[in-house]
Amino acid sequence: MATSIVYKQLDFGSFETRFLRVVDPLGDPSEPACFNLLTASLVNAPEYNALSYCWGDISKTEAIEVDGITVSVSQSLVEALRHSGTKPGELIWADAICINQSDPYEKTNQIRIMGVIYSKAARTIAWLGRCGAYSKEAFRFLEALSAPGGSVSFSNLFRSQERPMPVFLGLQEIIQRPYWERAWIIQEISKSTNLAILYGEYQFNLDELLKVARHLKDLPQRNRDIMAAIAKFRSQEQRSRVGNPRISLLQALLESRHSRATDQRDKVYTLLGVTSDGSDIVPLPSYTDSIETVFGNLTAAFLAMKRSTNILLLARWAPLHLRLPHAPPWAIDWADLGNSLPPWMMSEAPLEEQKPSGIELPIRDLRIPSMGRYIGTIRQIEGHQLGGEDEAISSRMPHHEEAWRVMARLRNNLINAVTPKSVLKHCEPSYLSSGLARMLRDAMRGQRSEKYNFNATRDILRRLGSLTRDRFRFDQWGNSYDSYVRTSRSSKFNFSDASRRWEDALARIDNLLVFGNRLATIRNGFVFVVGSKAEVGDKVYQVDHVSLPVILRKSSSGEFLIVGEACLGLNSDLCGWMPAIDWLRSPSCFWAGDKETVTSKPIVLDLQNQTCMASWYS
Numbered sequence: 001m002a003t004s005i006v007y008k009q010l011d012f013g014s015f016e017t018r019f020l021r022v023v024d025p026l027g028d029p030s031e032p033a034c035f036n037l038l039t040a041s042l043v044n045a046p047e048y049n050a051l052s053y054c055w056g057d058i059s060k061t062e063a064i065e066v067d068g069i070t071v072s073v074s075q076s077l078v079e080a081l082r083h084s085g086t087k088p089g090e091l092i093w094a095d096a097i098c099i100n101q102s103d104p105y106e107k108t109n110q111i112r113i114m115g116v117i118y119s120k121a122a123r124t125i126a127w128l129g130r131c132g133a134y135s136k137e138a139f140r141f142l143e144a145l146s147a148p149g150g151s152v153s154f155s156n157l158f159r160s161q162e163r164p165m166p167v168f169l170g171l172q173e174i175i176q177r178p179y180w181e182r183a184w185i186i187q188e189i190s191k192s193t194n195l196a197i198l199y200g201e202y203q204f205n206l207d208e209l210l211k212v213a214r215h216l217k218d219l220p221q222r223n224r225d226i227m228a229a230i231a232k233f234r235s236q237e238q239r240s241r242v243g244n245p246r247i248s249l250l251q252a253l254l255e256s257r258h259s260r261a262t263d264q265r266d267k268v269y270t271l272l273g274v275t276s277d278g279s280d281i282v283p284l285p286s287y288t289d290s291i292e293t294v295f296g297n298l299t300a301a302f303l304a305m306k307r308s309t310n311i312l313l314l315a316r317w318a319p320l321h322l323r324l325p326h327a328p329p330w331a332i333d334w335a336d337l338g339n340s341l342p343p344w345m346m347s348e349a350p351l352e353e354q355k356p357s358g359i360e361l362p363i364r365d366l367r368i369p370s371m372g373r374y375i376g377t378i379r380q381i382e383g384h385q386l387g388g389e390d391e392a393i394s395s396r397m398p399h400h401e402e403a404w405r406v407m408a409r410l411r412n413n414l415i416n417a418v419t420p421k422s423v424l425k426h427c428e429p430s431y432l433s434s435g436l437a438r439m440l441r442d443a444m445r446g447q448r449s450e451k452y453n454f455n456a457t458r459d460i461l462r463r464l465g466s467l468t469r470d471r472f473r474f475d476q477w478g479n480s481y482d483s484y485v486r487t488s489r490s491s492k493f494n495f496s497d498a499s500r501r502w503e504d505a506l507a508r509i510d511n512l513l514v515f516g517n518r519l520a521t522i523r524n525g526f527v528f529v530v531g532s533k534a535e536v537g538d539k540v541y542q543v544d545h546v547s548l549p550v551i552l553r554k555s556s557s558g559e560f561l562i563v564g565e566a567c568l569g570l571n572s573d574l575c576g577w578m579p580a581i582d583w584l585r586s587p588s589c590f591w592a593g594d595k596e597t598v599t600s601k602p603i604v605l606d607l608q609n610q611t612c613m614a615s616w617y618s
Contacts, residue, residue, distance in 0.1 A: 004071050007100040008039065012109045015042040017117060018098040019091040020066070026082045033081055034065040037098075038091065042116050048091035050121035052188040053080040054129070054179045055096065055262065066097065073097065080127035083198055093117060095184075104287035111285050114184075115191045115273035124192035126185070128177045131200030137163065138170025139202040146208045154215040171212050174199060175219060180226050183259040183270045189230060190237040190274050206234075222258050222338070229255045233274055249275040249282075250302060250309055254346050257337035263287070264335040265294045281305075292324045296331040303330070303368075303545075310345060312368075312546055312605065313565050317341050330607040342515045344548075344567065344577040367559060372603040373542040373584070375549060375568070376522030382466050384536050394471045400484035406469055406525070407433045407481045413527050414505065416569065416588040427501055434485050435498025439506075440465045440478030452499035460510040463518075469525030512567055520566075526588075531564030540566050542580035543605070549580040552603070559606035 010016040016039055023034035040046055056076030063070050064078060077096055086092045099110045118124055145157055161167050177199075179185065189195060189206070197204050213219065213227035232255060240246050247255070252271040261267050269285040272278035281301045286294065299320075302311045311332070318340040320327040333340070398406070411433045439452065443461035448454045465475030472480075513519070516532030522540060530538075530551060538551045539560075549568050552560040569578035569588050583589055 004069060005037065005066050005097070005100075006069070007103070007106075010039065010106060010109070011041075015113055015116070016040065017042060017093070017110060017113065019046070019048050019093055020081075020097060021091055022086050022088050023065075024088060026084070026086065029082065032063050032065050032070070033078060035067075035097075037067050042113060042120060045120050046091055047122050048093055049084060049086055050118050050124045050188070050192070051077075051080055051084060051092060051094040051127065052118075052124055052185055052192075053077065053094075053127040054177075054182050056129075056178075071097075076127075076129070079130070080125070080198075083127060083200075084125045093121065107287050108285050111269055111272075115187055118188050118191040119193060121192065121194070123194045123196060124188065126179070126189065126195060126197045126206075128174065128179045128197065128199040131202065132170065132173035134166045134170030134173060135200055135202060136170070137166040138174055139199070139204060141167045141171065142204045142208050142212070145211065146205050154211060168216070168218075171216055172219065174209065175213055175216070175223050175227060180223070180230065181258065181260045183256065183261040183267055186230065186233050186256055186259065187270050187274050190233045226258050229258070237274060246274060246276040249278040250311070251275075252278070253334055253337065254341070257341065259338075261335070264291050265289075267335050268294065268298060291335075292320065292327050292331075295320050295334050296327055298334065299330060299332045310546055310548055310565075312543075312562055312607070313548065313550070314341070314345060315607075316562065316564070317345060328607075344565070346576065368545065368605045368607060370603055370605055371544045371600040372552070372560075373580075373600045375540040375542060375580070375584075376526070378520050378530065378534060378536055378538045378540065378551070379522060380467055381520045381530060381534060381536055382463055382518050394476075397483070398470075398472045398477050398480040400480055402470075403437075403477050403480035403484060404433075406474075406477045407437050409525065410474060410477075410527065411436055413525075413588065414509070416586065427498060431494060431498045432501070433481065435495055435502050437478035437481035437485070438495060439499060439502055440475040441482045444473075444475035444479060449499070451496045452503045457503055457506050460506045460513070463513070464506075464509075464527070467519060467521050467525070467527060469521070474525075517567070528569075529567035531566075533563050534566075535563075538563055540568075541603070542584065543603070544600075545605070547579040547581075548577055549583065552605075555606060557606075559604045561606050 007018075010018070019038045019040060020035040021038050023036060024031070026033050054076060056074050058074050060075045061072040062075050062078045063072055064081075065071075073096060077094060081092065081094065084092060095110075100106045141157065141161070145152065145154065158164060158167065195206055197206050197209065210227055210231045213224060213231075233252075236244075236246055249268075249271055252275045253268070256267075256271065259267065259270075261270070265285070265287065268282060272282055272285065282298065289297075299311065299315065302309060312330070314337075315330045315332050318333045318336050319329065320331040320333040321329055323333055323336070408429070411429065414436075415432075439449075439457065439461055441447075442449055442454065443458055443465055461475075465473055465478065467474050469477065512529045517529050518532070518534070519527060520530045520534065521527055534551050535553070538553050540549055541552050541560075543550050543552075546565075549566040551563040551566050553563050554560055565577070567577045568580070568583040569586060570576070571578045571582070578586070
């Protein structure tokens with residue numbers, strides 16, 4: 001970073017910023033790069049290029065001249081400037097020099113106009129760094145993928161390569177460059193109207209690289225998510241120019257969770273210009289406030305907004321007080337979302353379901369009044385049942401006719417709640433009941449079958465079978481149902497087809513049982529998924545401040561502690577957990593007419609004594 005430049009005060013009211021004017025050609029590495037520092041207003045901005053780069057290791061420096069003064073800057077910046085193609089007399093903007101990094105007031109004001117700086121640039125140069133071992137092969141592939149008039153698909157082009165492995169390694173090298181993890185590039189790339197990606201001596205199109213990231217196999221999910229977020233923000237910004245809305249700051253923080261910033265406050269500040277409400281929530285970025293203050297105030301602002309979000313749950317997965325002990329228990333560590341959040345916490349509540357929160361700032365007593373709609377009480381969690389309400393599990397076989405009814409309800413429960421209907425469609429419902437019953441029976445007996453992959457389904461079948469209804473385990477109900485079907489004249493059905501379909505569906509259920517999640521039941525034996533901290537007797541509610549169904553535990557003082565979230569069903573794209581209000585409207589909620597479930601009741605949520613979900617794996 002430059003430290004010895006004499007900066008003159010900018011006129012922030014006139015939207016002034018600084019530019020570097022190139023004095024001598026930049027291509028000769030034996031001579032220090034020379035620049036003059038020019039001040040100009042963005043209202044009538046001169047033509048200039050803007051630099052987007054990764055600061056890199058700031059301990060590795062190189063000397064340049066600015067207004068005749070020798071200053072030390074990072075080698076990464078010098079490399080970016082030399083490869084930018086900026087000629088003598090032309091202007092280029094680079095944040096490390098054009099912003100006085102030692103002046104927090106100036107940094108605050110320059111950040112506010114950062115989007116304007118990149119949107120007005122004649123060209124934005126994104127510098128990825130020096131070439132890797134297989135850069136040439138990767139560049140040729142990208143060049144062929146973007147050939148004018150060509151419509152070749154990624155898979156066809158990749159299969160046509162004589163040496164596909166160097167191409168694969170070269171593409172992987174590019175996508176895994178540290179540049180893509182830098183938080184500020186989200187705004188820099190999104191706002192730019194003319195973007196050039198430079199990788200050593202090569203230049204290529206961002207759109208083709210994003211296409212590669214979508215299709216390249218064996219790419220780490222983290223890198224795939226980072227590139228997907230960049231694509232989403234860039235597309236959103238292009239659509240916003242014709243009046244389409246941007247996403248909220250909360251959703252942007254979730255989308256950009258894997259991005260990194262040297263100053264962790266920049267995880268928030270970089271998103272203010274690319275969100276619909278960022279400037280309203282954080283009107284003025286501050287580099288004088290501590291991380292604890294910035295992150296705490298942001299969490300409090302989200303709590304006070306008139307929306308139903310999952311903020312109260314996020315604070316349990318990424319609690320700031322684990323890293324900063326003096327932070328309040330409800331404050332979220334916005335810099336740690338990428339390492340802490342499970343996949344079902346990645347989406348915000350639909351806008352049409354957002355309700356006034358009624359929370360006032362500051363939050364003094366750590367108790368939030370809310371409205372809750374009771375859904376049910378947890379009766380069992382994988383064999384542990386509610387004491388005093390159920391008799392001991394019976395060792396007898398359930399009645400055949402009752403088994404038929406129970407298995408039909410379990411089948412519908414699983415189809416409607418936690419499995420994709422497409423996997424089980426076009427299959428006779430009775431066949432699905434029979435297939436599930438026989439698979440539960442097999443798991444209970446440890447009996448393998450050639451009709452399906454028993455090793456892959458055994459664990460989830462045993463976990464499902466351990467749940468009970470009316471004094472019998474589900475595997476007992478399945479055994480009784482299967483015995484009835486085998487003795488019935490209508491016992492013939494395509495077990496191979498039904499079991500294969502259940503194999504796929506059970507695999508999806510099994511995928512839900514991560515991060516310590518377990519199967520549980522509420523009334524009528526309805527099966528759903530709860531977190532690792534849930535206990536038998538906890539209550540499941542729809543709460544105004546949270547979109548997902550929540551598990552609450554009443555304290556001795558009468559307030560409700562937030563234990564965790566519950567999965568009563570999957571959302572429409574099968575990638576996230578269904579919001580509580582959607583589940584209450586779904587076919588899965590077969591007791592939706594019950595007055596107890598449709599009446600909201602006042603409740604008080606205690607934030608002081610929340611259960612910290614991050615602690616189970618820390």
